[in-house]
Amino acid sequence: MLNRVRSAVAHLVSSGGAPPPRPKSPDLSNAPSAQPAVPPEAPRSPPARAGSGSSAPAKTVEARASFSRPTFLQLSPGGLRRADDHAGRAVQSPPDTGRRLPWSTGYAEVINAGKSRHNEDQACCEVVYVEGRRSVSGVPREPSRGQGLCFYYWGLFDGHAGGGAAEMASRLLHRHIREQLKDLSCWSSQKEVTHESLVVGAIENAFQFMDEQMARERRGHQVEGGCCALVVVYLLGKVYVANAGDSRAIIVRNGEIIPMSREFTPETERQRLQLLGFLKPELLGGEFTHLEFPRRIQPKELGQRMLYRDQNMTGWAYKKIELEDLRFPLVCGEGKKARVMATIGVTRGLGDHNLKVCSSTLPIKPFLSCFPEVRVYDLTQYEHCPDDVLVLGTDGLWDVTSDCEVAATVDRVLSAYEPNDPSRYTALAQALVLGARGTPRDRGWRLPNNKLGSGDDISVFVIPLGGPGSYS
Amino acid sequence: MLNRVRSAVAHLVSSGGAPPPRPKSPDLSNAPSAQPAVPPEAPRSPPARAGSGSSAPAKTVEARASFSRPTFLQLSPGGLRRADDHAGRAVQSPPDTGRRLPWSTGYAEVINAGKSRHNEDQACCEVVYVEGRRSVSGVPREPSRGQGLCFYYWGLFDGHAGGGAAEMASRLLHRHIREQLKDLSCWSSQKEVTHESLVVGAIENAFQFMDEQMARERRGHQVEGGCCALVVVYLLGKVYVANAGDSRAIIVRNGEIIPMSREFTPETERQRLQLLGFLKPELLGGEFTHLEFPRRIQPKELGQRMLYRDQNMTGWAYKKIELEDLRFPLVCGEGKKARVMATIGVTRGLGDHNLKVCSSTLPIKPFLSCFPEVRVYDLTQYEHCPDDVLVLGTDGLWDVTSDCEVAATVDRVLSAYEPNDPSRYTALAQALVLGARGTPRDRGWRLPNNKLGSGDDISVFVIPLGGPGSYS
Numbered sequence: 001m002l003n004r005v006r007s008a009v010a011h012l013v014s015s016g017g018a019p020p021p022r023p024k025s026p027d028l029s030n031a032p033s034a035q036p037a038v039p040p041e042a043p044r045s046p047p048a049r050a051g052s053g054s055s056a057p058a059k060t061v062e063a064r065a066s067f068s069r070p071t072f073l074q075l076s077p078g079g080l081r082r083a084d085d086h087a088g089r090a091v092q093s094p095p096d097t098g099r100r101l102p103w104s105t106g107y108a109e110v111i112n113a114g115k116s117r118h119n120e121d122q123a124c125c126e127v128v129y130v131e132g133r134r135s136v137s138g139v140p141r142e143p144s145r146g147q148g149l150c151f152y153y154w155g156l157f158d159g160h161a162g163g164g165a166a167e168m169a170s171r172l173l174h175r176h177i178r179e180q181l182k183d184l185s186c187w188s189s190q191k192e193v194t195h196e197s198l199v200v201g202a203i204e205n206a207f208q209f210m211d212e213q214m215a216r217e218r219r220g221h222q223v224e225g226g227c228c229a230l231v232v233v234y235l236l237g238k239v240y241v242a243n244a245g246d247s248r249a250i251i252v253r254n255g256e257i258i259p260m261s262r263e264f265t266p267e268t269e270r271q272r273l274q275l276l277g278f279l280k281p282e283l284l285g286g287e288f289t290h291l292e293f294p295r296r297i298q299p300k301e302l303g304q305r306m307l308y309r310d311q312n313m314t315g316w317a318y319k320k321i322e323l324e325d326l327r328f329p330l331v332c333g334e335g336k337k338a339r340v341m342a343t344i345g346v347t348r349g350l351g352d353h354n355l356k357v358c359s360s361t362l363p364i365k366p367f368l369s370c371f372p373e374v375r376v377y378d379l380t381q382y383e384h385c386p387d388d389v390l391v392l393g394t395d396g397l398w399d400v401t402s403d404c405e406v407a408a409t410v411d412r413v414l415s416a417y418e419p420n421d422p423s424r425y426t427a428l429a430q431a432l433v434l435g436a437r438g439t440p441r442d443r444g445w446r447l448p449n450n451k452l453g454s455g456d457d458i459s460v461f462v463i464p465l466g467g468p469g470s471y472s
Numbered sequence: 473m474l475n476r477v478r479s480a481v482a483h484l485v486s487s488g489g490a491p492p493p494r495p496k497s498p499d500l501s502n503a504p505s506a507q508p509a510v511p512p513e514a515p516r517s518p519p520a521r522a523g524s525g526s527s528a529p530a531k532t533v534e535a536r537a538s539f540s541r542p543t544f545l546q547l548s549p550g551g552l553r554r555a556d557d558h559a560g561r562a563v564q565s566p567p568d569t570g571r572r573l574p575w576s577t578g579y580a581e582v583i584n585a586g587k588s589r590h591n592e593d594q595a596c597c598e599v600v601y602v603e604g605r606r607s608v609s610g611v612p613r614e615p616s617r618g619q620g621l622c623f624y625y626w627g628l629f630d631g632h633a634g635g636g637a638a639e640m641a642s643r644l645l646h647r648h649i650r651e652q653l654k655d656l657s658c659w660s661s662q663k664e665v666t667h668e669s670l671v672v673g674a675i676e677n678a679f680q681f682m683d684e685q686m687a688r689e690r691r692g693h694q695v696e697g698g699c700c701a702l703v704v705v706y707l708l709g710k711v712y713v714a715n716a717g718d719s720r721a722i723i724v725r726n727g728e729i730i731p732m733s734r735e736f737t738p739e740t741e742r743q744r745l746q747l748l749g750f751l752k753p754e755l756l757g758g759e760f761t762h763l764e765f766p767r768r769i770q771p772k773e774l775g776q777r778m779l780y781r782d783q784n785m786t787g788w789a790y791k792k793i794e795l796e797d798l799r800f801p802l803v804c805g806e807g808k809k810a811r812v813m814a815t816i817g818v819t820r821g822l823g824d825h826n827l828k829v830c831s832s833t834l835p836i837k838p839f840l841s842c843f844p845e846v847r848v849y850d851l852t853q854y855e856h857c858p859d860d861v862l863v864l865g866t867d868g869l870w871d872v873t874s875d876c877e878v879a880a881t882v883d884r885v886l887s888a889y890e891p892n893d894p895s896r897y898t899a900l901a902q903a904l905v906l907g908a909r910g911t912p913r914d915r916g917w918r919l920p921n922n923k924l925g926s927g928d929d930i931s932v933f934v935i936p937l938g939g940p941g942s943y944s
Contacts, residue, residue: 183777183790193766193779193788200787201779208784279751294665307656307665307673312680312843314674316665318655371784 068167069109070123072101072416074149086114089445091433093426097117098314099126102152106425106435106462113445113455114242119393119458120159122170122227122235130181151181152234154461156247159392160344164223165351169210169227176206176213177233199235200374203242211370215353227353229372230261230392237380239390239465242372246395250403251465252375252410253388257403260375260390263285264348266331266338273340273367274311275349277330286361288341289327297326318437330367336399341365348372384466386419387411389428398456400447409435423460434459534923540639542595544573555878558586560916565898573597574624578934579899580905584868585917585927592631593866593931594642594699598626603654623653624706626933628719630866632816634697639822640689641699645822648685649679671707671774672846674716679822685844687825698824701844702733702864704935709852711862711937714844716820718867722848723937724882726862727853729875732847732862736820738803745812745819745839748784749802757834760813761799769798776809802839808871812839820844825845856938858891859883862902868930869908872919879906896936904932 049056069075069083072094083092091107094101101107102125111119130354131148153174159166180202184195207229228245241249243261251258266273270292277283277290284290291308292432294316302323308317319325332337340347341357348369355364377390392404413431417424438445438453541547541555544566547817555564565580566573566937573579574597576858583591585938603620627647631638652674656667679701685696715733723730738745742764749755749762756762763780766788774795779788791797805811812819813829813836820841849862863878885903889896903937910917 086843180789196788197787198779201781201785201789202787204785204787205789275747276751279748307670309673312841313673313676314846315669315674315676317652317673369784374786441617 019069029437035412050081062355067163068122069119070107070125070170071237072107072125073109073122074098082107082285084118086111089113089437091430091437093430096423096426100422102127102406103464104422104425105154105464106427106429107460108426108429110396110433110437112457115455116163116321116457118163119457120163120166120225120227121396121459122157122159122163122166122324122457123461124153124155124157124174124175125461126153127151128174128178130178130184132182132184134369137152140259147182149235149436151177152232154232154392155457156230156392156394156461157350158230158245158247158380158396158457159228160225160230160346160458161352161355165214165349166225166227168214168223169229169293169350173206173210173231175227176209177203177231180206181235195236196238199233199238199240200376203231203233203374204238204371207242207370207372213352214335214351218351218353221386223351226349226355226356226368228349228394229344232370232392232461234379234388237282239376239377239379240374241377241385241390242374244350244372245368246346247393248398249390249392251388251390252407253382254467255385255407255411257407258377259403260377262373264373265345266340266347266370267334269347269369269380270331271314272369273313273331273397276367277310278340282365284330286328286388287327287357287360287362288330288454289324290330291325292329295324296329299320299326302326311338340364344368379465386464386466387414388465389414389425390461390465391432392461392463393432394457394459395458397432397460398452399456400436400438400451400454401432425464427462429462432462433458436449474519483807489856491821504872529854535766539590539635540594541591542579542597542642544579544595544597545581546570555581556583558583559584561909563902563909565902566896568895572894574599575627575936576894576897577936578899578901579932580898581931582868582903582905582929584910587927588635588929590635591929592635592638592697592699593929594629594631594635594638594869595931595933596624596625596627596629596642596646597933598646599623600646600650602650602656604654604656605763621653621656621707622793623649624704625649626704626864626935627707627797628702628864628866628931628933629700630700630702630717630719630929630931632697632699632818633824633827636696637686637821638697638699640686640695641701641822642683645678645682645701645703646717648681649675651681651705652678667708668710671705671710671712675703675705675712675846676843678859679714679716679842679844682918683822686823690823690825692831695823696826698821698827698840700818700821702866703844704862704864704933706851710852711849711851713849714846716842716844717824718818718870719865720867721862721864722878723860723862724879725854726861727879727883729879729885730849731864731875735844735847735867736841736845738812738819739806741819741841742803743786744841745803748839750783752838754798755834756802757829757830757832759832759834760802761796762802763797764801764803765797768801768804771798809893813900816840851937859886859936860937861886861897862933862935863904864933864935865904866929866931868926868928869904869932870925871928872908872923873904876905877907896929896938901932901934904934905930 053234071406073092074095075083080091087172089110091108091110105125108123127150129148129150155170157166157169169345170178184198217223228247230247230249233240238246241260246265249260251260274290293311294307304317306321308319309316328342331340339345343357343364350370352365352368355365358361389410409431413428414424436454436458438447445455447453481802520770541552545564547555547566553621554562561582563582565582577597587805599622599890601620601622627642627645629641631639655671665724683830689695702719702721703714703878705712713732718735718737721732723732776793777790778793780791781788801813811817815829815836820822822842823835824840828834829836861882882900885900886896908926908930910919919925
């Protein structure tokens with residue numbers, strides 16, 4: 001993800017003058033939660049104790065950033081060093097010994113090829129117990145009444161401009177979701193408000209509260225950068241896939257591909273970004289135009305007719321070039337090179353509260369949304385077999401692997417294992433990561449077809465949707 | 473459509489204080505076009521010569537409104553009276569004698585059951601010739617070079633709070649499209665700008681220019697009310713379906729239903745409306761809240777927890793009720809009763825520049841979008857048979873008829889005619905209108921299942937996509 005933020009690290013302003021956000025969200029990191037997640041989390045690497053990174057050059061800020069890998073990898077100090085080795089790029093998975101991840105979930109990851117000091121992806125997999133909140137009418141519910149419920153949780157966090165935001169989100173987002181889900185116990189059926197829409201709303205709000213907490217704590221805890229977040233919640237028969245960023249989730253079911261997310265980039269969110277720039281021109285700082293043109297306009301073209309499109313248009317039309325059309329476009333570039341304000345290539349996620357336009361104090365955060373799109377998949381509507389899986393991957397996987405290629409790998413790897421062998425999902429995750437990383441050859445990491453493999457951090461969850469060893 | 477605008481007519485303020493819009497669009501009605509549509513339009517009923525409707529009660533304004541039916545119906549004065557008869561509700565179609573509509577298009581319409589004085593739907597069907605514009609570099613193109621092109625055009629316009637906007641749009645929108653398409657002749661292939669995206673952009677801009685013209689001429693020409701617009705353009709092998717409002721287009725192909733539009737209502741556009749109210753709170757005038765609640769909040773509930781959703785959410789979550797949550801919600805009601813600012817039930821279309829919130833000077837227009845969603849269907853990608861049709865209908869049809877019922881009627885009616893009988897499409901349009909209107913029984917218009925038929929204006933185009941007698 002690092003190269004999706006142009007020079008972002010160099011422009012982090014940790015002592016910025018932005019007003020503190022309203023203290024709306026529960027402060028989960030400072031106040032110990034009354035109801036810990038179950039099973040209780042093993043200790044993670046502590047947050048970095050770095051001092052203020054103000055005005056520090058990029059290298060320095062990065063070196064100070066925290067470095068940790070997911071707890072469930074159970075890495076020894078030696079293992080941690082190997083996971084951090086850009087030259088070897090060894091694929092990491094939870095050990096075969098010891099307790100498996102819930103549902104026999106498979107996981108694998110690999111560090112980038114040197115684009116950032118550490119692996120800025122993070123991951124989390126938990127079973128979380130939700131205690132019911134006191135009811136709306138004010139009558140407290142006693143814990144002994146068994147009003148609580150459990151949800152299963154998987155999260156992938158793809159950091160950029162530092163690993164702090166991804167690390168914090170991997171540690172806390174599921175707690176925010178738990179906090180929001182406490183309201184479920186107060187719910188009684190109302191018109192048009194379904195149980196499902198309450199879970200969706202809880203996840204949406206949890207993302208917002210997580211983002212607000214990052215804004216509050218960015219100085220004290222060195223929450224540098226930002227991160228994409230792709231999260232799965234399983235609750236009462238339904239799988240909720242929440243995505244904010246450019247990670248991706250697909251279900252492969254009986255060979256069929258079911259997309260469970262879409263990517264949020266300057267291209268896919270062009271109209272949302274342009275609308276905001278149009279309605280709040282002050283956010284463009286006189287430096288950018290909300291209009292899009294097929295190419296940069298030259299001053300000598302003033303008064304000529306040029307193709308453009310605005311926040312209302314999906315097609316192109318002509319306009320006469322005016323002076324303010326010479327400004328830099330809010331959205332420019334194509335594909336992986338598309339950028340908001342020439343800086344960031346992803347338009348949803350958590351953090352980035354300090355991100356500024358290069359050589360400017362213009363904040364980019366107003367254009368970034370912390371809200372995920374949530375898709376719901378009803379597990380009970382279909383009889384799933386052990387080969388049906390939900391695959392989550394950061395863009396390191398998807399940049400070089402199509403949905404169809406993933407489905408083919410699912411078929412190839414799982415058919416090589418007994419259906420009841422719980423290690424098959426880890427083997428599949430490893431195969432997907434290896435297939436995207438490639439092997440060192442011709443001064444680079446290359447795929448069998450000799451194209452370049454992904455030099456990005458790559459992280460993959462494979463969640464089985466049916467069969468032995470899964471949920472019950 | 474009338475009942476989708478609550479008391480709107482009574483609050484038309486034709487002498488309002490809104491600033492004149494920028495003179496951006498070509499003024500098509502006042503300046504005779506250098507290149508008339510081909511074939512030249514037969515004379516339509518002139519626009520109403522009514523005086524200012526300011527402060528006039530609803531009845532008076534309506535009585536003054538223009539009354540005309542589509543030219544291609546070729547109605548005699550007696551026929552016009554029958555078409556205007558709420559008691560008989562005779563179905564109108566073009567006469568069997570004389571020139572058929574292009575492609576042997578079928579058309580039928582019926583007036584409402586008394587909800588408004590006249591039929592506020594309008595329709596247009598034309599073949600339009602587009603002369604090339606002078607090239608971008610300033611070198612004029614001579615007409616004799618044959619740089620022009622033809623497009624086929626169908627439009628349905630469902631008026632509300634008066635018939636003026638629909639009448640004006642039916643008379644002029646295709647001219648705006650022609651004006652925009654002149655730029656096509658300057659086009660040479662550029663990255664990511666396809667020919668198709670230029671046609672889409674031309675249609676999008678034409679809607680905007682039509683709307684701006686209505687704003688400019690609302691005093692002089694008594695353009696009262698507004699209208700939904702559903703438009704089809706056929707150009708160079710592709711069918712462009714542009715929809716702004718709650719009319720609907722579907723293709724029925726070999727019995728399969730292909731949706732070609734979606735409806736824009738306070739429910740489907742909730743998040744867009746809420747975002748605008750959030751970013752521009754002055755548009756809510758201190759009277760409305762941009763938040764949605766499952767029900768109206770009572771003052772005694774202040775401080776309690778209540779479900780809500782905002783512009784970012786698709787799910788519901790809880791918040792503590794504050795004073796401003798007691799305001800009336802920007803979007804309220806469900807289904808056909810959903811309203812923006814308690815007034816209008818459709819969120820895209822043309823006109824409505826004078827529409828105010830009931831008993832208030834708060835304008836509603838800022839929340840309405842004149843931009844259509846344009847879907848493209850490539851006619852060359854499939855071998856169409858004479859039974860494959862594109863069906864356009866105003867909400868009078870779709871309120872009581874499902875897509876599947878329309879597909880069944882397509883099959884039933886067309887199979888009763890020879891495939892090369894060009895009258896079969898008119899028979900189909902009539903059957904659809906009759907099926908939605910019903911017959912007078914038990915003090916109302918009733919369907920065979922005894923449910924109420926549509927008391928609204930109903931208009932239907934049936935456009936054959938293949939077979940004899942169609943385009944070439």
